[in-house]
Amino acid sequence: MKTDTSDAKTAAKEPFLSTMRELATTYQAFCAYDEAHIRETGLTPPQFDVICTLGNTPGMFMNQLAEKTLVTKGTLTGIIDRLEQKNLVRREVPPENRRCFLIVLTSEGEALFEKIFPVHIAYLKQKFDRLTPDELAEIKTALQRLKSIFTD
Known part of the structure; x- marks a missing residue:
């Protein structure tokens, strides 16, 4: 099959590619910063996500927890198993x-949440405080708009 190199060259010049690359590298930079701090708690990022999502709640069903976390349903059972252990x-x-099962923090889980959540938020706040409230609002609006393009 013969490829048309002019099509590939044209595609490589699409203006959105630099935005897409910036979004991806920004996400990678955030994850590296975020995950390094999370690992200090003795949890993996998905375990931390589950603990923080369950914090200040009476518990959640597995499907609710999967919707509210960044964890896929297929992975969630294993994460819950390890957190239970x-x-x-x-x-x-x-x-x-x-x-169905309701997933609830134990007293140890609640104590851990109370300890690590505010510390992690303060850790992230050090970076986000470099942005003005208007900049935060602009970024949020732009990200919501971008998300809506892919979910329409």
Whole structure:
């Protein structure tokens, strides 16, 4: 099959490519900064995400937890298993619906959340404080607009 090099050259000149690259490298930089601090807690980033999502709640069903975290449903069961082994969460079967599990922080999990969540937010705040409230609002609006393009 013969490829048309002019098509490839034209595609490589698309104006959105530099924006796409900037978005990807920004995400990578954020993840490197964020994950280094999270690992100091003894948790993986997905475990941290689950603990922080469950914090200040009475618990969540697995499907709710999957929707609210950055964790896929297929991965979530293993994460919950490992957090259960660390005695940070427990599965409860609600009497009104015995076909599903409610995931709840244990007292140890709640204590960990109370300890690590504010510290991590303060850690991130050091960087985000470099932006003005208007800049934060502009970035949020632009990201929401970009997301809507892909979810329409």
